[in-house]
Amino acid sequence: MADVAPLVVDSVTHLDAAARGRVTCCGSHGGVYAAWYAARHGVAGLLLHDAGIGRERAGVGGIFWLESRFVPAAAVAHDSARIGDGADMLARGVLSNVNAPGSALGLVIGMKASVALDLLVAARLPAAEAPGGMDEARQVIDDTGPAQVVALDSNGLVGPEDAGRIIVTGSHGGLLGGRKGSAVKADVLAAIYNDAGIGIDRAGLSRLPALAERGIAAATVSAFSARIGDAMSSWEDGYISALNEPAELRGACVGLSTREFVAKMLESL
Template sequence: MPLVVDSVTHLTPDARGKVALCASHGGTYAAWHAARHGLAAMILHDAGIGRERAGIGGLDWLEARGIPGACVGHESARIGDAADMLRRGVLTFANAAAARCGVEPGMTAARALGLLEAAARPAADVADGMHEAGREVAGRGGVRVFALDSNGMVGPEHAGQVVVTGSHGGLLGGRPGTAVKAQVAAALYNDAGVGIDRAGLSRLPALDARGIPAGCVSCFSARIGDGLSTWEDGFLSAVNATAAVRGGRIGQSARDFVAAMLEHA
């Protein structure tokens, strides 16, 4: 039976050998995170494709290891919402390994998932030394700024600090509690092309409700899945009301946005 999960971070050891539809972006980080659980094949989200095609970069990474992979288009289904991807997702990209299973762009996600399941591929065997990256990149007045490749890396130790992530700005399964796991001082995400129902920005109002200033950088300015790229390359495409009151605005660089948030921390 295929797995259907809102994030690759929700995969568990019993995923080994299974096929999964994961509502994470299709970048290299997400593909690696899923493959290290031994998935036989996977469907991800194209996250607007974005800078250097980072939103689908995981497909080439999977292809190099013989693992079938495909991505659902951001204009067809909500990122972070696996049930929606299964219900109305349409593929925009598939790697050659997936094509050999009969999977192709234009196909529904549900149909592609069935084909990958029927192909009975072996479990992935990934020994690559890739790892999640988290770095302290700035700070002011005791408030530290961390660039994290994934929102899943946020923990209690980040309470009161600023997190600049490579994750998409979408809630997982539409659940407000998934916006961020700690009461951070401010947060940045990637807009994942914004997409259908503006899903790529859906964390922002949820964070407003918690009094957390937050914004998203354009997927065309920074590589999704790369927190350091968000910090170094990102330009804001959206801010929530809490951030706007504190000087956040569309068009700012990520560094200038963070500086404004630190000014009012």
């Protein structure tokens, strides 16, 4: 039962066996993939980031997916705390969306995240039941050009094998806990993220300068053009909202579609 202090992490990808039965405050976006990942680790209650809510309300879709599994959950407003920063969510976060199990425990929109976590801990909640699998979160979009183009629902799926590739992700464009090393785990040619509504301190774009320092072209798509957490939506629906200097030098600009941005990256090789 969740009768200990809440677990605070910057990303669901940091969860491990210690998360089981714990109320968790997590800097990840509130999309279904993040909620599924947290449920797989048996969290008892969950706060995520609303990522600007965005297209089809994808930024909070996960908390309502958890509702069907009777897991209390809420999302913190993107203009109240930095995405990718669990500690900042705990310190400054204000709830923007609450699911029904959360409401039943007294969570309300406008409540401070710290108060919401106290209520969830006091409820002594059981661990979430493990969900079934999800569709494949990685797929090759194009391997006919000078660099392979890969779609990944989460930046956490990037591995050494992705060096030199163009990655189109469903992840937000924020550094985890402000750490530059979290930007991407491989020296990719170019990377695309979701701007998560940009948000307070422009946190939804903070990967871009960190990647520029490594010479990696990077851009974000608007959260209102593509569903966060869904790399294929970034590919099919996304429009560039921000980019870094290496991407500009390769001919990209704000307003391009993701496909056009990728074409610019390939043409520059």
